[in-house]
Amino acid sequence: xxxxxxxxxxxxxxxxxxxxxYSEEQEEEVLEEKVQGILNVFRTVSRVTGSRFIxxxxxxxxxxxxSRSPAVRPxxxxxxxxxxxxxxxxxxxxxxxxxxxxxxxxxxYDFWAVVTDSPVxxxxxxxxxxxxxxxxxxxxxxxxxxxxMNYxxxxxxLLVVSETAYDLYGWEEAKLMxxxxxxxxxxxxxxxxxxxxxxxxxxxxxxxxxxxxxMTTWLLLGSSVGDELVDTKGLNVKKYMNMLRLLxxxxxxxxxxxxxxxxxxxxxxxxxxxxxxxxxxLLGVVVFFFSALGMQLWGGTLYATHPALEGxxxxxxxxxxxxxxxxxMSFAVWxxxxxxxxxxxxxxxVAATSSLPGSWIIFLLFYILGVSxxxxxxxxxxxxxxVELHKHRNEEHKEFQALEAVENxxxxxxxxxxxxxxxxxxxxxxxxxxxxxxxxEIHEALENGDSHSHHAHHANGHESGAQHANGGHGNSH
Numbered sequence: 198x199x200x201x202x203x204x205x206x207x208x209x210x211x212x213x214x215x216x217x218x219y220s221e222e223q224e225e226e227v228l229e230e231k232v233q234g235i236l237n238v239f240r241t242v243s244r245v246t247g248s249r250f251i252x253x254x255x256x257x258x259x260x261x262x263x264s265r266s267p268a269v270r271p272x273x274x275x276x277x278x279x280x281x282x283x284x285x286x287x288x289x290x291x292x293x294x295x296x297x298x299x300x301x302x303x304x305x306y307d308f309w310a311v312v313t314d315s316p317v318x319x320x321x322x323x324x325x326x327x328x329x330x331x332x333x334x335x336x337x338x339x340x341x342x343x344x345x346m347n348y349x350x351x352x353x354x355l356l357v358v359s360e361t362a363y364d365l366y367g368w369e370e371a372k373l374m375x376x377x378x379x380x381x382x383x384x385x386x387x388x389x390x391x392x393x394x395x396x397x398x399x400x401x402x403x404x405x406x407x408x409x410x411x412m413t414t415w416l417l418l419g420s421s422v423g424d425e426l427v428d429t430k431g432l433n434v435k436k437y438m439n440m441l442r443l444l445x446x447x448x449x450x451x452x453x454x455x456x457x458x459x460x461x462x463x464x465x466x467x468x469x470x471x472x473x474x475x476x477x478x479l480l481g482v483v484v485f486f487f488s489a490l491g492m493q494l495w496g497g498t499l500y501a502t503h504p505a506l507e508g509x510x511x512x513x514x515x516x517x518x519x520x521x522x523x524x525x526m527s528f529a530v531w532x533x534x535x536x537x538x539x540x541x542x543x544x545x546x547v548a549a550t551s552s553l554p555g556s557w558i559i560f561l562l563f564y565i566l567g568v569s570x571x572x573x574x575x576x577x578x579x580x581x582x583x584v585e586l587h588k589h590r591n592e593e594h595k596e597f598q599a600l601e602a603v604e605n606x607x608x609x610x611x612x613x614x615x616x617x618x619x620x621x622x623x624x625x626x627x628x629x630x631x632x633x634x635x636x637x638e639i640h641e642a643l644e645n646g647d648s649h650s651h652h653a654h655h656a657n658g659h660e661s662g663a664q665h666a667n668g669g670h671g672n673s674h
Contacts, residue, residue, distance in 0.1 A: 308616035311399030
């Protein structure tokens with residue numbers, strides 16, 4: 198107990214502190230390299246073009262070349278034009294160094310611009326501006342239509358529960374209940390159609406929740422129509438329809454995203470995974486190694502009729518489902534040992550059945566290496582990251598200023614800007630902050646340079662005026 202609680206924890210704390218320090222140093226190096234790389238891009242383009250500015254055509258060519266990289270979302274000509282117009286505050290059709298840094302900050306996001314309104318607005322302008330459809334559009338914009346559909350989903354849930362009860366007790370369903378399934382499927386299709394009458398396809402498909410709703414809607418309709426028209430030959434298609442319907446009901450959960458606590462939880466889990474990806478990869482490699490090793494050493498030795506297992510705890514607790522007969526079963530055993538630490542049932546069973554004497558020691562090695570060191574490191578590092586995130590929980594998240602300007606420019610063109618942060622969120626925020634700081638520094642340096650130039654000009658003017666005055670005074674004498 199003393200070794201495990203005191204000495205081991207002290208060692209783990211030391212390792213976590215060293216790993217955290219190393220990660221921060223690596224992150225600073227990556228951050229410095231990225232910012233310096235952006236600065237080098239501007240200098241390279243300026244050197245090639247022979248100008249300290251980047252023209253609109255040069256920027257378009259740069260975006261075209263940049264979009265060839267498979268690691269980034271292609272930047273279309275229209276999107277590039279929007280970014281250039283937004284950053285070119287003075288309308289000179291040229292980007293200075295600080296303006297180019299603002300654009301590079303926007304490029305750090307995975308973003309795209311789409312038309313907001315449905316084609317109905319251009320094809321049927323009278324219907325679009327009619328009193329009834331205007332009222333409906335406002336309900337969609339405010340989210341009231343989405344709320345109405347959530348109530349419909351709850352009614353559908355009641356139908357699913359009642360059908361499940363009928364199936365469990367063997368009751369005969371009424372004809373109305375059978376047709377209600379098809380009725381709800383058409384309601385969902387109608388919802389998709391009405392939404393696409395308000396929003397364009399690009400705007401609708403940009404939301405992942407809408408993508409999920411769209412696919413499950415057509416799957417439900419297809420299964421419902423198939424159940425009505427096609428002879429299933431005894432297959433219980435309705436069971437799979439209920440599964441699809443329950444997946445459709447998951448859209449109600451997205452309403453929880455409005456709660457601050459849920460938003461913090463989702464963001465925290467995402468950041469924890471991104472920050473812990475290296476130590477998680479190490480844990481995965483260790484579990485993979487022991488899973489492959491266990492399958493090779495003890496595959497086919499643990500089964501219910503094995504005489505050597507009679508009277509063992511492994512047999513008494515009926516743990517035959519946890520064996521080493523294939524990789525997935527072996528993987529499940531080591532996951533159980535990760536969560537439950539050392540369980541003597543497995544090494545005892547292996548010692549009784551294996552032809553390799555002493556091979557049960559591998560369980561002890563896994564307990565020391567996998568459970569007591571690496572898994573404890575994962576938990577300790579996760580707790581430390583969570584505590585750090587919790588300190589900044591109430592801080593207001595600030596979006597990149599240049600991104601807000603691009604969003605306003607896109608909105609002025611009747612479009613909507615969609616963007617996502619790709620990769621490590623914490624590193625992304627630090628890159629954006631570094632770009633903003635460098636942009637302000639460059640801007641201040643340019644202002645100070647102009648100010649010094651202005652003062653020097655005035656000083657030269659006063660000096661020449663004084664010389665002129667002295668010269669005139671001398672002539673008069």
